[in-house]
Amino acid sequence: xxxxxxxxxxxxxxxxxxxxxxxxxxxxxxxxxxxxxxxxxxxxxxxxxxxxxxxxxxxxxxxxxxxxxxxxxxxxxxxxxxxxxxxxxxxxxxxxxxxxxxxxxxxxxxxxxxxxxxxxxxxxxxxxxxxxxxxxxxxxxxxxxxxxxxxxxxxxxxxxxxxxxxxxxxxxxxxxxxxxxxxx
Amino acid sequence: xxxxxxxxxxxxxxxxxxxxxxxxxxxxxxxxxxxxxxxxxxxxxxxxxxxxxxxxxxxxxxxxxxxxxxxxxxxxxxxxxxxxxxxxxxxxxxxxxxxxxxxxxxxxxxxxxxxxxxxxxxxxxxxxxxxxxxxxxxxxxxxxxxxxxxxxxxxxxxxxxxxxxxxxxxxxxxxxxxxxxxxxxxxxxxxxxxxxxxxxxxxxxxxxxxxxxxxxxxxxxxxxxxxxxxxxxxxxxxxxxxxxxxxxxxxxxxxxxxxxxxxxxxxxxxxxxxxxxxxxxxxxxxxxxxxxxxxxxxxxxxxxxxxxxxxxxxxxxxxxxxxxxxxxxxxxxxxxxxxxxxxxxxxxxxxxxxxxxxxxxxxxxxxxxxxxxxxxxxxxxxxxxxxxxxxxxxxxxxxxxxxxxxxxxxxxxxxxxxxxxxxxxxxxxxxxxxxxxxxxxxxxxxxxxxxxxxxxxxxxxx
Numbered sequence: 001x002x003x004x005x006x007x008x009x010x011x012x013x014x015x016x017x018x019x020x021x022x023x024x025x026x027x028x029x030x031x032x033x034x035x036x037x038x039x040x041x042x043x044x045x046x047x048x049x050x051x052x053x054x055x056x057x058x059x060x061x062x063x064x065x066x067x068x069x070x071x072x073x074x075x076x077x078x079x080x081x082x083x084x085x086x087x088x089x090x091x092x093x094x095x096x097x098x099x100x101x102x103x104x105x106x107x108x109x110x111x112x113x114x115x116x117x118x119x120x121x122x123x124x125x126x127x128x129x130x131x132x133x134x135x136x137x138x139x140x141x142x143x144x145x146x147x148x149x150x151x152x153x154x155x156x157x158x159x160x161x162x163x164x165x166x167x168x169x170x171x172x173x174x175x176x177x178x179x180x181x182x183x184x
Numbered sequence: 185x186x187x188x189x190x191x192x193x194x195x196x197x198x199x200x201x202x203x204x205x206x207x208x209x210x211x212x213x214x215x216x217x218x219x220x221x222x223x224x225x226x227x228x229x230x231x232x233x234x235x236x237x238x239x240x241x242x243x244x245x246x247x248x249x250x251x252x253x254x255x256x257x258x259x260x261x262x263x264x265x266x267x268x269x270x271x272x273x274x275x276x277x278x279x280x281x282x283x284x285x286x287x288x289x290x291x292x293x294x295x296x297x298x299x300x301x302x303x304x305x306x307x308x309x310x311x312x313x314x315x316x317x318x319x320x321x322x323x324x325x326x327x328x329x330x331x332x333x334x335x336x337x338x339x340x341x342x343x344x345x346x347x348x349x350x351x352x353x354x355x356x357x358x359x360x361x362x363x364x365x366x367x368x369x370x371x372x373x374x375x376x377x378x379x380x381x382x383x384x385x386x387x388x389x390x391x392x393x394x395x396x397x398x399x400x401x402x403x404x405x406x407x408x409x410x411x412x413x414x415x416x417x418x419x420x421x422x423x424x425x426x427x428x429x430x431x432x433x434x435x436x437x438x439x440x441x442x443x444x445x446x447x448x449x450x451x452x453x454x455x456x457x458x459x460x461x462x463x464x465x466x467x468x469x470x471x472x473x474x475x476x477x478x479x480x481x482x483x484x485x486x487x488x489x490x491x492x493x494x495x496x497x498x499x500x501x502x503x504x505x506x507x508x509x510x511x512x513x514x515x516x517x518x519x520x521x522x523x524x525x526x527x528x529x530x531x532x533x534x535x536x537x538x539x540x541x542x543x544x545x546x547x548x549x550x551x552x553x554x555x556x557x558x559x560x561x562x563x564x565x566x567x568x569x570x571x572x573x574x575x576x577x578x579x580x581x582x583x584x585x586x587x588x589x590x591x592x593x594x595x596x597x598x599x600x601x602x603x604x605x606x607x608x609x610x611x612x613x614x615x616x617x618x619x620x621x622x623x624x625x626x627x628x629x630x631x632x633x634x635x636x637x638x639x640x641x642x643x644x645x646x
Contacts, residue, residue: 056204083204086294095210139213150212152295 003029003132004070006036006062009078009104013037017121021076024125025132028147028163029172036073040065047082055081055092055101062099072135073099074128080105090127090151093134100131107157123154125162133164137175141168190305191215191233195225195251196240196267201290205238208294209301222246229255234262235308236301241268241275241287252282261311263304267292322510328370330363331514334504340367340496347494348374353446355431355491356469358498360618361546364469365429367498372425377465380424383417387438388430388621395438397454406455418451422462430621431491432472432483439484446490466491471622501543501550508539511547515554516566523555527564530557534568541573544594545617552617595630598623602636609634 005021007013018035025033042061045053058075066073081089081103090107093100107123109116129147141148144156146165151157164172192214196202202218209216217232219225222245229237229251237255241248252264266279266287279287286300325333327341347354348371356364365384372382390398393407401416417426434442445451446466450459468491477483501507512530520526530538534557543549557570598616605612613623626632631639 082291083208084198084200085205085291086208086297087291089208089294092207095207134211140211150298152298 002070002072003031003033004036004067004073005033005128006038006067006073006075007077008041008058008062008075008101011078017124018076020121021125021128024129024162025074028129029132029136034070036067036070038065038067042075045079050082051080052082052088053077053079053103055083055089055103058101059092059094059099062101063094063097066098071098072132074132074135075099075101076104076124076128077101078104090157091131093131095134095139096137097135100128100135102127102131107154119158122162123157126157126160127151129162129164130160133168133172136172138164138168138171141165143167189215190235190308191217192236192238193225193228193234194218194238195222195243195248196238197221197243198240201240201267212301222248222251225251226254226258229258229262234259236304237262237264238288239264239266241266241279249278249282252279252284256283263308265300265304322514325510327367328373329366330370331510332504332507333510334499334507336499337504337507340498343494343496344371345374347371347496349376350494351465353465353491353493354467355474355493355495356467356498357474357495358469358471359500359544359546360471360622361548362498362500363547364471364498365427367496368425368427368467368469371467372427372465375425375465377424381421382425382427383421384427384429385417386429386619386621388433388625389619392435392438395434396441399438400441400451400453401456402454403456406453410455413453416453418445418462418464419460421464423464425465425467428466428468430470431468432470432474432477433621433625436484439487443484443487443490446487501546502541505539508550509535511550512538512554515551516558519551519555519558523558525558527558527561527566529564530566531568534566534571537568537571537573542590542593542597544597545615547617549615549617552614591630594626595632598626598630599632599636599638602632602634607634607636 003025005018005025007018015035022033022035025031042058045057045061047054058077058081062073062075081092081101083089083092088106091100091102102124104120104124107120107127109119126147130151133148138148140150143149143165144159145161146168147160147162148164148168149156149160151160192209194202194205194216195218196205197220199220202220206216206218217228219228222243225239226246237251239248239251248266252266255262255264263285264283266275266284267290268275268287269290276287285304288297288300322331325331327344330337330341332338332341344367354368354371356367358364368384369382372378385398387395397407397414397416399416399418401414401419402410404410404413441451449463450461452459474483474488474492478485478488512535516527516530538550538553545552553571553573554566556572557566560572561567561570598612601612601615605615609620609623613620616623627634633639
């Protein structure tokens with residue numbers, strides 16, 4: 001299992017940040033994760049009327065542009081994302097699929113203090129793990145502190161831990177087991 | 185409610201809306217389906233149960249409001265939320281009038297949508313839980329066809345359940361309409377004899393000779409008209425239970441005959457010489473005060489003790505008025521099924537009037553009042569006027585401003601019902617919820633004529 005964390009934002013990639021996300025991904029899901037710095041970017045995701053980027057279009061682009069070695073790809077971007085029916089999303093993922101996208105746009109704290117950067121990193125880490133969890137087939141968790149809990153505001157994001165709760169760990173183990181049996 | 189049981193139908197003519205909304209909700213574990221237009225939506229609503237309908241307001245053909253209106257008829261329990269791109273007060277009012285839970289303006293704020301769905305799911309879970317709890321409660325309040333939550337009746341049920349396991353004779357005491365036969369049937373059904381027959385005889389309905397033949401049977405030629413040999417109720421009840429209702433009204437001769445059967449379970453058919461043995465459990469019932477009857481010599485003391493092995497006293501309805509709402513609900517369901525009519529409730533003032541009655545005819549009278557109300561009610565709720573009861577019920581109190589005894593109240597009430605019935609005994613008995621024999625007994629007791637007037641001068645009639 002090779003998870004590719006791909007920076008697809010407008011700003012330059014933050015290697016330290018990507019390294020932190022990679023380690024957390026490996027720790028939570030017991031997979032090999034790699035930071036990918038490919039230069040390609042989605043071109044048709046911007047919606048002029050809404051002044052936001054369509055996360056669904058980015059997902060489609062990620063599936064088509066996924067590096068060969070990657071079984072799953074998480075696009076990380078700094079643009080604001082939306083799906084047609086909602087005003088914004090922090091991210092989107094294919095449930096039980098291969099691609100996910102996460103935006104940093106609404107996770108940034110207002111000031112530029114160091115502790116705020118730590119908070120921002122923690123938030124991004126949680127949303128990355130959350131969306132990747134969906135690609136493994138995990139649903140939203142009713143436990144507010146589980147990383148798989150639904151977040152519709154920053155308070156929800158900050159309440160979560162960056163890891164799976166006990167129940168979600170069991171579900172994940174079951175999914176992986178079924179996946180192995182399926183491949184055998 | 186578990187999320188898998190929450191079924192959401194998304195109705196929108198825009199594919200992208202259907203897809204993105206279902207993909208967003210899918211991750212919460214709900215069961216989802218989509219419909220591209222009103223017609224498809226209604227077809228799915230007709231076929232399947234839905235918890236939540238998210239319906240776009242403007243669609244070609246059948247629009248959102250029409251879907252909403254029709255869904256109210258097809259699945260009133262499904263919660264409907266209208267989605268619209270252009271929110272106007274008129275739209276909102278129209279949607280709410282038809283019964284929409286709320287409306288959402290596209291695109292939705294994720295927090296708003298999430299909160300609304302959580303609220304709906306929680307509310308529906310509570311409703312389901314409430315239904316389940318009520319079912320459990322009802323089960324606890326039931327003893328076969330008898331229903332009560334009053335501590336006195338619960339004790340009666342406990343005693344009856346215990347008594348059912350034995351073979352001992354039971355004497356059920358209680359006013360007319362309190363459910364003496366229902367209790368006897370329940371005891372039989374709970375007893376090891378439940379596979380055997382349950383035979384009921386009303387001792388007050390027959391003359392002495394007829395009752396004798398009815399109970400013990402007769403041989404061919406035993407009396408004029410006895411063309412063939414006929415089995416009596418005792419034989420018919422062999423292996424089961426014999427219910428002897430109105431036992432306090434049988435003649436002295438029959439009291440003696442009955443005593444013999446109870447002593448050795450043997451008897452002779454009328455005109456017969458062959459001793460017949462039966463295995464019968466006796467449940468007797470009366471609305472008379474047998475202790476008093478024994479004291480005044482009209483009922484054999486030895487028979488009384490034979491019958492009074494396990495006495496069970498059924499309290500009158502006026503002593504367990506806390507059961508009234510439960511009984512009303514029970515009868516609305518029962519009568520609704522019989523009459524193929526659905527009535528949901530009784531209006532508060534109507535229930536107040538029911539609670540204020542003295543119910544001389546007890547539960548049977550209540551059932552009759554509700555049956556009448558169900559026939560005349562025009563809506564889904566029984567109104568005060570549907571009951572056909574007079575207000576204030578304290579008018580039944582004897583005149584003169586002095587509160588009378590229960591006998592006074594009963595005497596007055598019976599007199600008034602007879603007057604209303606123009607002396608028609610059958611009609612008056614029906615209204616009172618008692619049988620004709622009991623009504624005649626009461627007329628004798630209170631010295632009333634068929635027209636409700638006193639036989640002799642009575643101070644209250646002045």
